[in-house]
Amino acid sequence: MYDMPDIRDGRTDFDFFIGDWTVLHRRLKARLAGSTDWVEFGGVCETRKILSGQGNMDDNVLDLPEGRYAAVTTRLFDPQTQLWSIYWIDARNPGIDPPVHGRFENGVGTFYGDDVFEGRPIRVRFTWSDVTPASARWSQAFSDDAGETWETNWTMDFTRVR
Template identity: 60%
Template sequence: MDGGAEPVDGRRDFDFLMGTWSVHHRRLRRRLSADTVWEEFGGTCAALPVLGGAGNVDDNVLHLPGGSYRALSIRAFDAARRQWSIWWLDSREAAIGQPVHGRFEDGVGTFLGDDTWQDRPVRVRFLWSGISEQSARWEQAFSADGGATFETNWVMDFRRAP
């Protein structure tokens, strides 16, 4: 590396998220059941870098219609693979979920992993898009057919908090 410059390998891809956000959530009432009813609610997100910039965490408050809860995203960058791993820690379950892995290409972050939903194996996809200094969008989708088709079940629209 020349003059201490950081490599351009993806480790800075989540720099846009650092700081405080207001979040508008939309999530399907029931997942993988052909439901078309969306619940909408607000929340906040505060993100900060860790591991010298090779990772980050964000603390989320979600104001669901039935009550609020907290959750945490943990992200770590693997420089050898040039990819991110993302874990979700939900305060209602006190357990870390299965990770998704991926990277950003052409301004869109795509992250995939395997998990279960209501005792069914699912392929999980996170998408980050619409990224600017003031806004971003995150989407979660599940696939019950090994990734052939996906159902988007949660959308978070981020707006930079004043």
């Protein structure tokens, strides 16, 4: 591997996430439908640096009640904009979802993007919070009114294995 200089522009913001994790998922049964019913399930995640530290990638196994599946997240840092772009790849529908973009400020990472859900345009927000050496929380929210209101529909609580 190449040694990278010690640069404080945001490219190390996800270094806390390198390693192996167990995951407790909590997901709304129906999104953007006024649902308050949540389903919980487990999973595992393994994260490593790529591109000499200018990105990272995690390999996920999710144990949904209806069956296990695999997914990958790729995060890429742009030194010019000092923004991260996050891409989700789901083995059930191979392809790359539209990215979200953002950064960490005051210990919280917030990332926004545009997508389509059930045929209608939505805004998507990912939030990384409660980061410690042994744990972290990720949440996903959707907005169908251009970001006026948000519905959190998925949370992931990570516990470090190693």
